[in-house]
Amino acid sequence: MLSDSRQTDLFETQAGLFAAGEQEDDPDRAEYVDDLRKRLHAKLAHVQAAQGLPWRDLTATTLEELSFHSLARSYLPEAESLPLRRAFNKEMRRIYEIINDVPLFPDLR
Numbered sequence: 001m002l003s004d005s006r007q008t009d010l011f012e013t014q015a016g017l018f019a020a021g022e023q024e025d026d027p028d029r030a031e032y033v034d035d036l037r038k039r040l041h042a043k044l045a046h047v048q049a050a051q052g053l054p055w056r057d058l059t060a061t062t063l064e065e066l067s068f069h070s071l072a073r074s075y076l077p078e079a080e081s082l083p084l085r086r087a088f089n090k091e092m093r094r095i096y097e098i099i100n101d102v103p104l105f106p107d108l109r
Helices: 012-018 020-025 027-049 058-075 078-100
Strands: none
Touching: 027 058, 027 078, 058 078
């Protein structure tokens, strides 16, 4: 099959849509990230105050954990995301120890 040299690459014109520099300069994105940052800190505070599963069941809790890590990693700078995710993990480990009445990873303390 011969290719037609007149046919353009369909994806070539869309490369700029995903450029990181353009996203950082977008005021709507900055506002979204600020709102997201507040929600992540609120979720961390919620988990820190919990004395059991902070959400209705284990499935909802797992989805919240995945969401927290994904959003923090995707939208926050690593220097901000990493300590936030570590604090969240520490609290979730504490909660799982409470509900299971068994220490998890005792050598990590």
